[in-house]
Amino acid sequence: MSVSKKIVLLGHFGVGKSSLLRRFVEDTFSENYIVTIGVHIMKKEVSIAGEQVTLIIWDVEGTDDFTKYRPSYLMGAASFIYVFDASREVTYSDLKYNLEHLSEKYPHVPVHIIGNKVDLVDANILQENLLSQNIKPDYLSSAKTGENVEQLFENVAAQVLKND
């Protein structure tokens, strides 16, 4: 029997949360930026070491101020995925501040940090920028090329099951 787990995608607008989700669930990608308003939810069943888990993924409208997230969107989450745009520093310069807010309000929910759109940046420059701000993402991904997308969601699912 499959268990269902709620995963919430968080981050500034335009960082590629919806694109990551579509790449993961539908294996599609569009260059067009379509704003998400409110919340858009998709699900996908994955198998982790023979165990089935249905990920209910909430793609929440982006914001740079995490204190503005509606609590109802985040309630019951088994994991947060914090997505930033590797090509726009403004989307990760306040990462620490936002993480502090999450750990204060949701201390038991693990957060995975993802740098998306790595296809648009020079890897060395990005590493230098991240190091200088002491940011250590769990994954660097590209919804466009599919790089690390499957892996990151599977990794999240595995951790969710482990914590269950």
Place this chain on the structure above:
Amino acid sequence: MIEELRKDFVKNTTQIIVSDTESRVLQSDNNILSIPTGNYLTSVHPFFYTISNLLEEPLDENYFYCVQIENLGKNYFFDIKTKIYRKSGQVALFLIDFTEHYKSVHKIKQARNESIIDFNIAQELNNELQVQRGFKNKFLANVSHEIRTPLNSIVGFIQVLQNTGLNREQLDLVNIVKSSSENLKSIVNDLLDISKIEAGRLEIKNKRFNLHLLLDELVKAHQIQAEEKRITFQFERGESLPRFIVLDRLRLNQVLVNLLDNAIKYTQVGNITFSVTTPSKNRRKIPIVFEVKDTGIGIDAENVTTIFESFTQLEKRGLFGGTGLGLSIVKQLSELMEGKIEVESVKGKGSIFRFTVEAGVSHDQKAEKKLRSRTSKSKESKNSKYRVLLGEDIEVNQLLLMRIFADHPDYSLDIAKNGEHVLKLLDHYKYDLILMDLTMPIMDGFDATARIRNHKNKHISKIPIIALSARCSDEDIEESKEVGMNGYLIKPIDERELFQTMEKLIQRYKRKGQGVS
């Protein structure tokens, strides 16, 4: 009536569903979504998985705004209220359809977010450019500095060589070397200036100066160049042009030299007209229009907009030489001076470059008198011999200064090899002026100057000191002032400028009752 309207409104906008806590439908009015009793809501949309979490939440009622739900090919935006009845294990869901409202919100947010992202991307690109530009400027400044030092010796010794009784052929050859080295010097200066301007380190320093004198010097120098090319050079000075104005003399001179040099460079036949006018004479601040008109090669209409960019040249085949930095410097300097540079040009007929800048007017007649009296005093006092001390560690630079001084019998030169040596010689001999290299072993020029200014002997502590250095950053110039230096000359040293500066400082020193002779 109202009851009927309410029913009609609710029927079109709201759906009420009752389910158990496992999301199985117990009742539904099916106003919007058709959901048969007994079905699981989770099979309609993944949002309804949230029902299983509600039991763990402290509140009985929860609100979920703007939830996108696709059903049978249609996209809805619902605000959803949930209410849990814990005793009976039932959940009531109120789905309120705000699709039209949220669609209009979506349009606004789409436009807003797109513009913010575009702005962010532009900022990132700009930051990247600034980093690259910073690297380029630093590189240019360092390379230019390294070139300046040996260039100093080349330019200086060529001047010395010219006065060693050469025959005609030798003099011609030396003149070619001189002309090439001066071109190189001007290119290095352009590179340094452009790197300073782009790094935002070039400051405009407005001071009062004699505009007529500056124009006379410019006209004299360019008339000679024009004559050499057999082209006519005309100068028109506006009647109401004030003698003394307040502006950055150095940078104004640089703009005009660039424009006049270009006019001569690109004109093979015909004439050049340099006019300086002002439409006003009574105000404290007046616009001055500097216009350089030539009958040269002219510029294509398509290139007129790009000629002020760095590394752009009017002539692509390289017949005229140069780096293509001159007009870029002109434009950037004119902007720093809050002026305006314009160009009108016809290919094959010629060009008009017009620089307009606001300048303060100084009607100080005393200043003119003072200037005249200084000039005559300076002439009178030339009979006596001035003793100058040079602090310089590099032998070739010592040699160059010795040769330059050898042609000026009014001056004698002693040499100290470092700052400490300068202090020793000052204790034994009296000097009218010190020329101080900044970078020296044992004790540098800054340290030596600071010690001289604190010397207990008044004659020594007040002695004029001129810094001689290949370093030309504003920081070095500022530091030289802070330690008490009276002048700053950048290597390669211009012989005329050196003696004018020394003369001026020695005269001032003597007026204050100091000095040897």
